[in-house]
Structures are given as C-alpha cells and as structure tokens.
Amino acid sequence: MDNFIVSARKYRPATFDTVVGQQHITVTLKNAIKNNQLAQAFLFCGPRGVGKTTCARILAKTINCGHLSDDTEACGECDSCKSFQNGNSFSIHELDAASNNSVDDIRNLIDQVRIPPQTGKYKIYIIDEVHMLSQAAFNAFLKTLEEPPSYAIFILATTEKHKILPTILSRCQIFDFNRIKVADMANHLASIAAKEGVSYDADGLHVIAQKADGGLRDALSMFDQIVSFSNKQVTYQAVIDNLNILDYDYYFRLTDAVIGEDSPAALLILDEILSRGFDGSHFIGGLGSHFRDLLVAKEPSTLKLLDTSDTIRQRYLQQSQQVSSGLLLSALNIANQCEINYRTSKNQRLQVELALLKMCHIASAIQLAKNGAASVAVEKKKPSESVTPTNGAPTNGTPVNGMVQAATAPVQAVPAPASAVASTVHSAPVADPQPPVTDRSSPDSQKKRSWGAVKLSNVIPDLNTIFDDKQAAAQTDEPELLTGDEREPFSHDELLKHWHAFADKLKAENKINLFTLMTANPPQLLPDFQVGVVVENPIQLDLLNASKIDILNELRFKLRNFAVDLIPKHVVNDSTRKPYTAQEKYQAMAAKNPALDTLRKAFNLGLE
Structure with missing residues (x-):
C-alpha cells in the first residue's frame, strides 16, 4: 500500500517521444532545441490532463542535458538529468501560481533570475496555472519576461488563456495543446494494462477514453479505479457498471x-x-x-x-x-x-x-404523406367529379385516402376573398385545389367561390415538426391576379359604386389607411379601362402598390372586365390646407416620418 503510485504519475512521459497525442508540439520543441532557436518564454495552454506540465518538464530537462541523443532527447544519465529526476536540481524551478500569486512572490522570482545557473547552461522557471497571478503580479513580471537574462527561460502553463493579459501573451511563444483522441488514449491504456498485467477488453478501454473527454489524466484515474473494482479484469461490463454509463x-x-x-x-x-x-x-x-x-x-x-x-x-x-x-x-x-x-x-x-x-410513428407519417400526395394526383385528374357543398368548399365524393379517413383528419374549408380566388396553395402534403368553374349562364355566376385543402400533417398532430417547413411555405404564398378574356364596358358610376363598396369593406376590416386612400379622392376612369388613383405622398404610393392585386381582383370580378388596371396619379399637396380628420393627420405625420407607419404596422395599431 505504501509503495503504490497512481498510473498518472507512474507512467508520466519522460521524453518527447512518449508524450501521447501532442506530436505537433513535441516536434516543434525538438527542432527548436536542435537548431538552437529557443525563445525566452513559452506559454503552454489547453484543457486539463493533456500534458502541458509534463511537456514543460521534459523541455526543461532536455535543454540542460549534457549528452543529447541523435533524435534530440535527454539522455537521462548525466548529472543534470539525474538531479532533475531526483527533484534536487538547482537550475530548474517550479512555481505554482495558484498559491503564489502575489506581487511579493513574483519579486522574489525576479531576484532569483538575476543569479546565473550553478550547473547547466540555462535556468528554467516553470510557472503552472499562470492565469491565477494577480493584475499587479502580471505587471511586475512584464519587464523581466520581455528582456530576461540570456540564461533564463520561462515556461508558463495555463488552462485559461483568455485570463492572461495580452501584454504577457505577446512576449511568449504560444503552444495550444489538443484534446487527446480516443484511439490514442485507448492504445496508451492498453500498453499500461499490459505492463501492469491487467486483462482488458478493447471496448472497455474505449469507453474509458470517451468518458475522459480528451484528458489522459482523467482516463488514467478511471483506469486505476476500475482495476481495483474489477480485480485487474477491465471488461466492458465492469466499466459501464463502475462509471454508471448507459450500455x-x-x-x-x-x-x-x-x-x-x-x-x-x-x-x-x-x-x-x-x-x-x-x-x-x-x-x-x-x-x-x-x-x-x-x-x-x-x-x-x-x-x-x-x-x-x-x-x-x-x-x-x-x-x-x-x-x-x-x-x-x-x-x-x-x-x-x-x-x-x-x-x-x-x-x-x-x-x-x-x-x-x-x-x-415517423415511418407511418412519411408513408401517410406519400399516400396523400398520390391521392391528390389522382383527384386532380378527375375535375368533373368535384362538387360544391353548401359551405362553398368543393370536395370529392370520396375521402382523400383511407388513412386520412381513419385518422379523422378534418377537411378545412379555407374561405378566400376576391383577391385570392385564383391563388393556389403550393405545399406538400396539402391537396392542390381545383380552380372554380365559372358558368355565366347560371344565376350564381357572380358569386365568389372558395375551396378547402386537406392538410395531411393534421392526421398526426404530434408529428407536425416533419411538415413545419412546408406549412410555412404555404402561409407565405402571395395572392395572384385574376385573369380572363372578358372585356365588358362599364361607366364611371358603376366604377364608383364598386369602388366605395370595397372601401367600406376595408373599413370594416380596420384597414383604415387603405380606406382613406380610396375615399380621399374619387378614382378617374381613363382610356383602355385604366383607373387613375390619386396618391399624395410616397406612403400612399407604397400602400397602393401593396394592395393593388386585391383592388384589381375585386374590380375585375365585379365589372366583368379583366383589362382593368390601376394607374397612380401623383398630385402636389395643398400646403395651405390643414389636415382635419384623424386619417389625414396620420397621413401627414407619416409623410414626414415614414418610421411612424412602420411602428403602427409592428404593433397593429388603429386610428380610432
């Protein structure tokens, strides 16, 4: 019991080649030593347990080694290497900044730096958890870190680089340590298990490596724990039982x-x-x-x-x-x-x-959507079978398909205004509507028609997430302009009759701005069935352009003339006439400050 050493210490790497998973750093450091291009300060940063302090110690030992090997590794036999391994080296100093973070501690360190090394070529100072130094300690350390003596080298290590002053970072060569890969960690654990005579499963070692989340020290701690738990038999079952991991x-x-x-x-x-x-x-x-x-x-x-x-x-x-x-x-x-x-x-x-x-139920929903789309395609080939029920929503005599009927999916009648009579819903799995057939000889020929759409996503409401994107696309469809061949003439009085009737409908729907635009000045009947609309400012012009399709659809349907078109007529406001009504006052303010109209629309505000 007294001689037991945890694996994280017992198998701590002693050379660059034995460092696990940090080849990009060890190769750089070895080349710097080989070419005699050592910086005066290094900063090792990265998550816990990935080898920052270990690499700092290996670098310090290798720099002062008297007999470097051909591959730039410390010999481990010279006096400098032996004194470092025994912990009594006078040239390598370690400082824990977590417990020595005051200005006085840094000043004592600076005083030691002034003394040349007694043995070896360099004096190396390893400062661990350097981000724990206080602001004043960092400031006291700046000058020495920037211009140290030729024999002094500083190696700083931290897990939180963002807490270090930029002035400190600019004086160091920064090395970022990676999280160790699962495969590298599992191979290292396997080699330790072989040395310790521990039987193991490869699956169990992989679970330990995954649980360690890139930290080798954590993996070694868990490995020791499971070795004790399983009596040196690291099986997959022992690992998941001990670490409380789902199989x-x-x-x-x-x-x-x-x-x-x-x-x-x-x-x-x-x-x-x-x-x-x-x-x-x-x-x-x-x-x-x-x-x-x-x-x-x-x-x-x-x-x-x-x-x-x-x-x-x-x-x-x-x-x-x-x-x-x-x-x-x-x-x-x-x-x-x-x-x-x-x-x-x-x-x-x-x-x-x-x-x-x-x-x-995902698979059922996907199949249901496919069946619904196929049924819609079949029904679209049979327009003669479409009938119009009393609610104005034509449906077929049979359900869309058996699955929809079994799930009691409602057939939703979507009433559409005159502006949307010719629009269709382009969304799958939504049944495409059939356009209404207009029979001029019937007494109902002037009635608007609307039709419903079967939404297959309503069959299983819990799976609506599968169809969200398609439903959103259906809701953003723009109304389409009615087109036809009729060109029946009409008088100015007929135009005014239907014009004011539509304006009154807008007022009932609380569309005050458009109502004001249509009633402020009477429309003008121009040649070629063009209707001139007076606009007094850019706000009214934008409003007219946004509502043009709705107005035209109403007029074309009522007047039986699909050549009707709206032409904006710009006039100059009479500056001597002051706004009287609330609508006129609002239009005047919105003309001066267009942001006011944006505010009204954002909060859906009215004028009354």
Missing part, C-alpha cells in the same frame, strides 16, 4: 423498436433505464448521439468519425443499413427538441415518452 445495447434495442414502430417496447426500455437510476436528460442526449453515429456510419467516407471500438463499429454499420436517413434525421430532430424542453417541463418523464412515441 450501447440499450440504444441499439431502442433503435430497433423505432424501426419496427414498436412503441410498447420503446416505453419498456425507457422504464428499464430509469429504474436503474439514469437521468432522462442523460438518456435522451445519448440517444441523439446514437442517431448521429448511425448517420455517420451510413457513409464510408465518414466512418472514421466514429470514436468506438471495432466491435461496436460493426454494430453501427449493420444497423445503419436497416434505417433510412430521413427517419434518422427526423428522430434526431425530435430528440434535440426533447432535450431542449426537458429541464423546463414539470413532467419530465412524459417529455421523453412523448418523444419516443413520435419516433415510433
């Missing part, structure tokens, strides 16, 4: 349930996981990572992104061939949304269960 098998079984649309099995697997004490948020996050790994495994070029052992990688390859990319993307989206809503939910388990139920 890969749960995620593979759950994915099989999603593929087979077996929602009871998915709920039972979740109950088994929760009964073992795992948190629902941890589970749903791991499930999302599992779906991501399955997507990665579907392409040979991205297979290298899987940080798993060969055995687990083969399982990913096998399962990825059984599921489509579309289902995985939809399930990944559902898992991500569940993870976002989990912490704010009062019933967190229900959130996870609901997400699993959605995943199990």
